[in-house]
Amino acid sequence: MTPDAFLADFHAVARIGATPAGGVDRQAATPADRETREWFAAFAARRGWETRVDGIGNQFALVELVPGAPYVLLGSHLDSQPLGGRFDGAYGVIAALHAAERIAARVSGADAPADGPVYNLAVVNWFNEEGGRFAPSIMGSSVFAGIKDEAAMLDVRDLEGTSVREALSAIGYLGADERPAIAAYAEIHIEQGRLLERDGLPIGAVDRSWYTQKLDIEVLGEQSHTGATAMADRHDALLGAAQVITRVHEVTELFPPETLVSSVGQLTLEPNSPIVVARRVRLVADLRADDAAVVLEARDRLLRDIAEIADAYGLTITARDFDVRDNQHYPESGLALAEEAAAHLGLGARRIRTMAGHDSVAMNRIAPTVMLFIPSVDGVSHCEREYTSDADMVAGVEMLAEVGWRLVHGALQPETAPAPELAANA
Structure with missing residues (x-):
């Protein structure tokens, strides 16, 4: 004691x-x-x-x-x-x-x-x-x-x-x-x-x-050869995921400093081969703020960004809400x-x-x-x-x-x- x-x-x-x-x-x-x-x-x-x-x-x-x-x-x-x-x-x-x-x-x-x-x-x-x-x-x-x-x-x-x-x-x-x-x-x-x-x-x-919430994000592209596939013909899931990660970070800049924090802390990649363009990436985005309205506004902005990324890179991207804590x-x-x-x-x-x-x-x-x-x-x-x-x-x-x-x-x-x-x- x-x-x-x-x-x-x-x-x-x-x-x-x-x-x-x-x-x-x-x-x-x-x-x-x-x-x-x-x-x-x-x-x-x-x-x-x-x-x-x-x-x-x-x-x-x-x-x-x-x-x-x-x-x-x-x-x-x-x-x-x-x-x-x-x-x-x-x-x-x-x-x-x-x-x-x-x-x-x-x-x-x-x-x-x-x-x-x-x-x-x-x-x-x-x-x-x-x-x-x-x-x-x-x-x-x-x-x-x-x-x-x-x-x-x-x-x-x-x-x-x-x-x-x-x-x-x-x-x-x-x-x-x-x-x-x-x-x-x-x-x-x-x-x-x-x-x-x-x-x-x-x-x-x-x-x-x-207030906290996470987004379970799946980016689906097409597996192809990193050397033989023309750049214009690629549907690179990892490239799309990189754009999503950047947007998750940048969304905090829409609010006053330290109002919102965000991160992507987990990512899995398939097939994870050095000579294959990625077909699938799964990542988790984490959004937190004292004000629930801030998190929800950031979430909605990210969903719009994700739709734009999917269209620009020829990908299918889904985002599912989970682990929401008021x-x-x-x-x-x-x-x-x-x-x-x-x-x-x-x-x-x-x-x-x-x-x-x-x-x-x-x-x-x-x-x-x-x-x-x-x-x-x-x-x-x-x-x-x-x-x-x-x-x-x-x-x-x-x-x-x-x-x-x-x-x-x-x-x-x-x-x-x-x-x-x-x-x-x-």
Whole structure:
């Protein structure tokens, strides 16, 4: 329960799937992911906590404080992006385990208040938050929250053709355990931005998430010889895809700076031969803004651009909406709770938005949710040089333990949660 114990655990987990440049590669349902899950289970077993794994691979450690009561859930995810950072997600799970241990000790301590907790406590390691291997991201928590269908998600396949069901079975984590009933959720995460670092503050209380949507784009051309086919006779799917990628980038310039962010982060090419003009390219475009109308306007502009590109290059291009996530506003009472906890601990805090998606975005639909950030050096994430200081991590554990303590004592009631709404593509 000491800062040194937390730091030792954090740096031990960072060695699982470690990369030479200081990051980690622990994509969902890989052997490295299994190893972190076994570490999680061993941590719980040493403390006598019950562990469960549900039907989509979410992993829970249950700390019984009030027999029969619902659970306050703390956690994040242990999977990573390919060549990702060692802080993203993993920090939140390890912090939650140590925060839970502190809360349990405080409940049973000699100086515990007479009015004890009203809820139990649990820690979760969500499955496939990153979505690097299996799309969409935020998969496990979305199934838990009822936003995604479990059977459909188990049928999702990676680029090698392996399904989620097959991958979880292969590592021994396709579970069937009952999911805990929850009363509230709290998550702590690195910011993945520069605001806390800029302001010199250790804690951010997230008040809202950005509107996000992706386009699954398929470009179909005609396979032909790169040397023998006249330029005028080619229907080059890769050339068309390059034009689409350029437009995805340029659409941000139609709006004020930093209003909209966009990217193409995944691309597959067929037949991927050095002497064959590409016949098929599939890519994923990602659009995000604080204002949903901005994303929708950008999407419509891209669809018009795509039609023009298809006509100009003699291609067939289709674009399908998926992974649409509307703005989520976190409960005002949860923000106030976080600010009071930070003040109690003498930690500076500010309200902050999240441009990235997190498991808390899904959980906020079904339970009162508190989302916390700690600083990220240079705002770098999804990258091996991602970094947060030990001091900031330790402060975050203290903050999460204080928030969790207040939550198990009923400080944030279920009726304060926003009404559940299914995502547009549920």
